Amino acid sequence: MDTPADMSAAAAPGAYKVAITEQHTGRILLFDRTDQWTDANVRWSFSTGNAPGWDHPFEIRFRDTQRYGMIALMTFGRPGEGRAAIVDVTGKAHLTRADALWSARITSYPHCVERVPGTGTVVVAGSRDRLHVFGPSSSDPATLKEVQTLEFTKAHAVLWDDQNGLLWVTGGTVVRSYRVTGTMRAARLVKQGPDITIAGNGHDLQPDYGRPGTLLVADSHHIYSLDKKTRALTTLLSLPYPKSYVRHEGGQSMWTTDSDEDDSVWGGPTVHFSAGGDRTRAGAQIYKARLYTTRFH
Template identity: 85%
Template sequence: MDSPHPTPGAAAPVNYKVAITEQRTGQILVFDRTAQWADADVHWSFSTGNAPGWDHPFEIRFRDTRRYGALALMTFGSPGEGRAAIVDMSGKAHVTRADLVWSARITSYPHCIERVPGAGTVVVAGSRDRLHVFGPSSSDPATLKEVQTLEFAKAHAVLWDDQNGLLWVTGGTVIRTYRVDGTMRASRLVRQGPDITIAGNGHDIQPDYSRPGTLLVADSHHVYAVDKATRRLTTLASLPYPKSYVRHAGGQAMWTTDPNDEDSVWGGPTVHFSEGGDRTRAAAQIYKARLYTTRFH
């Protein structure tokens, strides 16, 4: 291991770092893109112990803060019992629930989490039917408290757009945007702009790091490019049940799929890449794969 934890955003085009949500073992793992993804190749990990409400990690993303530096934002759970959580990444390479700086019980099956810089706001997508908005009373994430709940059927993904000051959300057949009014405990989401209609159940929103004005949205069978300025939607690919899709600044695409939509497992052992070969971790159940970066675009 070259350091206690990798440096977000410092990846070279041919060998960047990838984080996966591994649902069989209840772990989030960070690997080099070009490694073999064996246990000895793990750069950073978060382990839940598969405690009730902490099983099935669904989301991992990395965000910068003035107080803590890089934080990892995560969601976990099963229908009716889940958690949203934040952990400080500055200390150790392998962390557990004992290292959390904040967590909250989310019973609406949380699939995604985002932090809005400046406002201190955290938004969690409960995939059953709602968005949960948390505001802090200070710069300490431990003070986060739920301040707003919005109905949003099948909310699966949220992403902050720092270029346009908007929160993008997808779920069901809708992509929707919100502005954030107020800060801290006064933070509130307000709908902004027209909805965009997609064909299937929206599952993921990520930046296209090779085209900063573009977002990538995955639904049940498609991947779309969304122009953030015009809201124009273009179909990029047809895939079987994509769970995550992103493109590195160097142009390489990375995605995960559900290889068997008929069973109770929502991922397989393989992360797919548009070039350079896929990566497989034997017996893993990988829901999402994320670039290890704190960048929003």
């Protein structure tokens, strides 16, 4: 079994950007990997003002669109009151809720969101018990409307696989895949292939940018490599309470953990790297760390 250091021992500190969901201040912050992560070095940000339903950012990911260029997909909230949102990141460096192209109230504690290119579909993982599928009536995200709801216990992560045309979801002890049929308001998810069993409480799904054709799956105590074609699952390493895990194409791994799973804070002040040194923001509560990229693989 690998260790985080073993997985990219030859990789020097990379010159790339990292976005973090910082739950203490209710902000999403973008930094250069090689900078110190101080306020003066913030490259891009989204601030919620910790408004009800907008506090505790859980997800940030970047996607390309024909209409807006790069957008950011985000989720926020507490049990019973949350939001999913989309913003245009090309206009200015520091955004707030007033800049949202679209947002929706999600009461099932939304932890993740994904967009399926070509269909207009947006899927939100409600970590209590369901998937929310939204479809637009035009290329304007403001027209998104919920068109399907599927039961999925503890749904925590959702990721589009552009190589195989599948939407992957994990939560509880399951990794599952769906086809997307139809487009716009007619889009629906249809289960595809057998479920894959993991040890428990799947938390994250990310492309393995260092190993195309595979996904990285995080549950409560493990990181797995999932072959997208064969559906074969390999345990890479043991890790206590990982909240996010990804590998850069240069070989360097990056992850976040919850140092105390029994408290009400779902993250710590540090983002860990397998080479080049960690990054810490004193007093921060970082749930996820994401590479600043729109790539799906």
